[in-house]
């Protein structure tokens with residue numbers, strides 16, 4: 147039995163388009179995906195604002211709330227919760243140069259409109275978290291934005307979001323690059339600094355995605371631990387990534403098992419989940435996968451997580467203490483390898 151609850155987003159089952167080729171699978175209807183999520187053991191759904199309310203740009207605030215209420219009814223009927231809503235600030239023509247840090251005032255205003263609507267949608271869906279993946283808040287051309295001014299714009303935007311709803315929590319998902327070259331918020335340390343600079347740091351935390359840490363050349367478990375130490379790990383996007391290349395969003399643990407083990411270990415040791423947090427997955431189906439079997443990466447991620455959870459439960463803390471006292475880290479390392487490799 148796992149001590150954790152899992153969540154996933156509808157984008158995790160996608161049509162397979164990449165930068166070099168078109169879609170290879172038919173689109174699956176939102177409700178069909180969600181029914182399948184329930185069947186494979188998920189407890190909550192993660193949303194982009196327009197996953198919940200497609201065409202929201204052309205709707206009034208009241209129409210948006212009403213559409214979100216209908217989604218909530220459907221989630222209730224399936225026994226699933228909503229974990230968070232993330233304004234999708236990277237697809238729209240208004241966000242070509244970023245949202246909160248765009249050089250265009252009109253586009254910055256659009257980004258705030260989407261952030262406020264995301265809060266409205268979150269409230270209707272019964273959740274109190276909005277995730278900011280700051281996808282285009284950075285530069286392609288280093289000289290195109292003033293970095294000091296941009297960081298201050300991020301802080302002002304977050305403050306405005308905090309003002310809009312006194313109970314909402316802002317969850318920042320850092321990523322060092324892709325789609326931009328240089329991000330203004332590349333790592334969890336940057337997230338914690340932004341949090342500290344905001345008007346209510348207790349409501350601004352982080353979401354660590356394993357692959358994003360790897361892309362920054364950092365260890366995901368250490369990044370998770372850093373946010374935990376600050377009491378500000380509000381969510382995670384567990385997945386895996388083969389080194390510093392394009393963003394892969396592979397199933398959790400399939401590339402670096404020891405690193406995955408240490409992510410589960412630090413979450414378990416620090417009672418992650420005890421305040422209602424979910425183990426979020428951000429895993430993408432391989433392009434090669436046939437549509438008949440396109441949820442397998444999610445099932446595999448949960449299975450691998452639970453197998454690692456069982457390994458963590460068997461971790462011999464007495465032996466660890468003894469080996470640390472002896473400063474015999476070679477022995478400790480071998481103990482971990484044997485724990486992972488033996489049945």
Ligand code: 3MF
Nearest residue numbers: 157232277279319355383428
């Ligand atoms: C980025 C995210 C999502 C993305 C999604 C797109 C919340 O790592 O987690 O935003 O939208 O991954 O493919």
Ligand code: MG
Nearest residue numbers: 319355383428
């Ligand atoms: Mg993610």
